[in-house]
Amino acid sequence: MAAQQSQGIQTLLEAEKEAAKIVQQARQYRTQKLKDARSEAAKEIEDYKKAKEAEFKSFEASHAGTTSNAQVAVDKETEQKLQAITDTYEQHKGQVVKKLLDRVVLVKPELHRNLKKVGA
Template sequence: MATQQSQSIQTLLEAEKEASKVVQQARQYRVQKLKDARTQAAKEIEEYRKAKEQEFKAFEASHAGSTQSAQTAIDKETDVKRKEITEQYNKSKDQVVKKLLDRVVLVKPELHRNLKKIEA
């Protein structure tokens, strides 16, 4: 009976060792799968980033011409407006200066309306 118990204990110990090996292998397998998943995710993220970057560059290239043409049109319009303003200034400056001088030189001496005459 002691021999049988000894054999049973030995079998249990061997089964326990085998189970711990299986558990260790499972842990290693899980760790490896996590590493593989991280690597795969990093690759997918990089591919997605490259695709979006190319998409952005294409969008930027297609709209760059319209920005330059809009800037050119705005510059032309600004030059036209500036010329109009300069013409108006040159045309009206003599009249404005004359009106200002007339107002400054024209002085009507009057008593202030709040000043009352003192009757003696």
């Protein structure tokens, strides 16, 4: 009977060792699958990033001409406005100088309205 129990225990130990091997293999398999999934995800991310960068470059190239055209239009409009301001300045500078000189040279002395009359 001791031999039978010894053999049963031996069988259980072997089964336990085999189960431990299976668990270890499952862990290694899971770890490997996680590594594979991460590397595949990184590859997909890199591919997606490259595709989006290419799409952006294409968009940028197609709209770059629009930017330069807009800059030319803005420069032209600015030049027109500057010319209009310069023309207005040239037309009115004589009048402005005359008004300024009249204000400085032609002084009409008067008492301030808040000054009290002396002796009153």
